[in-house]
Amino acid sequence: MFSWLGKQGGGRERGIGGSDVVQTVTGALRDLYLRKLLPLEEHYRFHDFHSPALEEADFENKPMVLLVGQYSTGKTTFIRYLLEQDFPGMRIGPEPTTDSFIAVMYGESEGSIPGNALVVDPKKPFRKLSRFGNAFLNRFMCSQLPNQVLKSISIIDSPGILSGEKQRISRGYDFCQVLQWFAERVDRIILLFDAHKLDISDEFSEAIKSFRGQDDKIRVVLNKADQVDTQQLMRVYGALMWSLGKVINTPEVLRVYIGSFWAHPLRNTDNRRLFEAEAQDLFKDIQSLPQKAAVRKLNDLIKRARLAKVHAYIISYLKKEMPSVFGKDNKKKELIVRLPEIYLQLQREYHISAGDFPEVKKMQELLETCDFTKFHSLKPKLIEAVDNMLANKIASLMNLISQEESNMPTEIVQGGAFDGTMAGPFGHGYGEGAKEGADEDEWIVAKDKPAYDEIFYTLSPVNGKISGISAKKEMVTSKLPNSVLGKIWKLSDCDGDGMLDDEEFALAKHLIKIKLDGYELPGTLPSHLVPPSHRKPFQTAE
Secondary structure (H helix, E strand, O other): OOHHHHHHHOOOOOOOOHHHHHHHHHHHHHHHHHHHHHHHHHHOOHHHHOOOOOOHHHHHOOOEEEEEEEOOOOHHHHHHHHHOOOOOOOOOOOOOOOOOEEEEEEOOOOEEEEHHHHOOOOOOOOHHHHHHHHHHHOOEEEEEEOOOHHHOOEEEEOOOEOOOHHHHHHOOOOHHHHHHHHHHHOOEEEEEEEOOEOOOOHHHHHHHHOOOOOHHHEEEEEEOHHHOOHHHHHHHHHHHHHHHHHHOOOOOOOOEEEOOOOOOOOOOOOOHHHHHHHHHHHHHHHHOHHHHHHHHHHHHHHHHHHHHHHHHHHHHHHHHHOOOOOOHHHHHHHHHHOHHHHHHHHHHHHOOOHHHOOOHHHHHHHHOOOOHHHOOOOOHHHHHHHHHHHHHHHHHHHHHHHHHHHOOOOOOOOOHHHHHHOOOOOOOOOOOHHHOOOOOOOOHHHHHHHHHHHHHHOOOOEOOEEEHHHHHHHHHHHOOOHHHHHHHHHHHOOOOOOEEEHHHHHHHHHHHHHHHOOOOOOOOOOHHHOOHHHHHHHHHHO
């Protein structure tokens, strides 16, 4: 099957296990890139303008999470919270402590690798970072440790961002370019904000703008939210959304997770339930990354291919417009100034979306140093190869991913803080809503049954039961939609006779209370909620 995968694709007729699927898809992606896309990139000098060539490690690496935020927003503490252990190079404090990019990865033994050694390791996906020079490499390291969480994902800690021009100048490397390089390769970008530091500095604004085109990877965490009360938290959340709206130019609202992500007691417990729900949602998002890794790499390859095609059209157009003998310099200046017009012309000619084009100002700056006469003319065969890849090969590969994912066990991140949310009395939602009373011997509805019985006997039961019409008159007073009440009726009518006895009615009232308290109804009635007089026949029917 999928003969186009070639030797590197590793396609097989037999069933493929979880890790085998990733290797098969990874090999196919690598093969597609090397045979179809890389020739186009090299011919039109794509790597000089946009992104370095992809290497084997870029396809093989585990999902990565990039943490970005201003100083003292809790980035390093957040990693410590997830791993539940210290890692080499970790420094935590109220002052700006992390002054380096730290790649926290799995290793059989604990230790650190300096940047210069890291970028020559072919097994690590960082070789192309060498182009940022020693100023960056001296501020880059890999921290390795045997941690269960890191078997599934790697985490990139970034330097805390400060305000002011001095920091930008004194870095010695292009901070935003480094962030952009990571953003193109990671699976998730987490922007951390402190509830007391919502201002977005100039450098932080530039850093966020460098994530252009990666909006689907961005998540926002409002950390240290336990340090304000409920009213203040509402104001803080509103101020954060206003600040983000000025920097991130998307019509969609970013997902913001609110909480206190460290292993210390909450200072304000008013919103404990909210924090637990938000943490659970964030954990689920991170835990799903290994399962979605193949799709993410496929998506990034498609984005890269579209950009490479557009770049080829731009470069070939500039080449075509250059004079053969005289006036080259003047023509070059004219073409750079006219670049926005050229974009519009290429959009109309090749039916390309404006969103696929690179940023005009950045492209103009890069073109200033180029010799247009050395550019290549358009080669339709290279474009056709990429078009064929996008139209046919990618679709086949997407089908392969879907088929094999349905046949393999779900792979999620385990260990560290993630284990504390999975099971036991401190798991999210344990003992709440329909799960309340699951570990008790007494029927949980019994404590409120006397009050429910008073209502039951006002509905004129016949032979100890009330009709559906009588039950409806009482149930609609809850103001819940008919679709919800219909589900409650179905769950409560344990013997399916179309009537409710006193225990079934009490159960219906209990389920209404659960829904009104904001919890979801169960799909089927849990065994601990089955009325005592109905348990044997109900369970036999099940």
